[in-house]
Amino acid sequence: ExxxxxxxxxxxxxxxxxxxxxxxxxxxxxxxxxxxxxxxxxxxxxxxxxxxxxxxxxxxxxxxxxxxxxxxxxxxxxxxxxxxxxxxxxxxxxxxxxxxxxxxxxxxxxxxxxxxxxxxxxxxxxxxxxRLIPESTETVLKMKRADFIQTIKVAEVFTRDSGGSITLRADEETSKLSIHTIASEIGESTSETEAEITGSGEVTLNVNYIKQALSAIKSSEVSFGFSGKLAPTVFKSTESDDYIHIVMPLKS
Incomplete structure (x- = not known):
């Protein structure tokens, strides 16, 4: 045939x-x-x-x-x-x-x-x-990608009861990113990492979407930006503009 x-x-x-x-x-x-x-x-x-x-x-x-x-x-x-x-x-x-x-x-x-x-x-x-990609954001954090990933892993343990929801708070004065989670049976957890921060702010995201964004970025340092609790958040490399990753916030 x-x-x-x-x-x-x-x-x-x-x-x-x-x-x-x-x-x-x-x-x-x-x-x-x-x-x-x-x-x-x-x-x-x-x-x-x-x-x-x-x-x-x-x-x-x-x-x-x-x-x-x-x-x-x-x-x-x-x-x-x-x-x-x-x-x-x-x-x-x-x-x-x-x-x-x-x-x-x-x-x-x-x-x-x-x-x-x-x-x-x-x-x-x-x-x-x-149209979904912000030209700029009110809050911008720059940090070591490995540090961000490790902090997310610590917080992830407490997200099983919350559908993967975590709240990220950036404090320009202390140069700290804190990640807050709540688990009904375990309690609350807050983990921190150092970051270069411009503009304090807070946003709630799905932890799995954050992990995917950080995995896709190949540089050693990342930039993470957002404008309040409802606008799109932006993940990208600090070393190249070839890649951008957007995650929509969760309603907190």
Whole structure:
């Protein structure tokens, strides 16, 4: 029997090469898609150009992540199923330097060495997600990523009864970030870490979303900003502007 012919992307509107390591890291960083299949647009990763750069972005309405890849003179917008990007990332051989990506109006094609992956794009217009990214925040903290992660781990023990809710308080005068949690059977807990703080403030977040944001940022120092209890919070590296991670607050 003859095997069916593998479809390929004809007449691509965009074509580019991307380093294997950059691709794999970027795919892992934008793992903030929705699992709600009734809103298929939010289950995909928005691979697109903006102001002469290629970006990946994803949001589920509670979290948002954006990774800037590199400069380009091309213009395109495509909504790629997130599971396809993960599968492509998983089949990249260790010694392969780069992969080729071709896109047209309906499909995307990945050439991974001798492996060809072709997928349909998700139909629909992506949300105007950049409107959710604050240009600045009233409170800004800069701290060692490892210290932030350790403080979160201590607080996490007390969040099982609160659905992962923790309250973060930044004190500019003492240069301390305190994390407050309440567990009905254990009691209350407050853990602290030092930080460079501009503007005191307080916000309540889901601990799992914080852990994901800190895991996605690869630098040794991170910046964490917010404006009151209801505005989006911003996590990013202090060393690069290539990646930003937004988490929406919980009502405290």
């Amino acid at each position: 003859e095997f069916p012919e593998i479809p390929t992307v004809d007449e691509p509107t965009a074509r580019f090469f991307i380093g294997s390591d950059i691709f794999k890291e970027s795919v892992s960083q934008v793992d903030t898609v929705s699992n709600d299949t009734s809103r298929p647009i939010l289950t995909g990763v928005f691979l697109h150009t903006f102001e002469n750069n290629i970006y990946m972005a994803a949001t589920d309405g509670y979290r948002l992540s954006e990774r800037k890849l590199f400069e380009t003179d091309q213009e395109f917008e495509s909504l790629v199923p997130s599971n396809v990007l993960k599968k492509v990332s998983g089949v990249i051989p260790e010694k392969l330097d780069e992969i080729e990506i071709l896109i047209n109006d309906n499909q995307i094609q990945f050439m991974v060495g001798e492996i060809l992956v072709v997928s349909n794009l998700i139909d629909g217009k992506y949300v105007e997600y950049r």
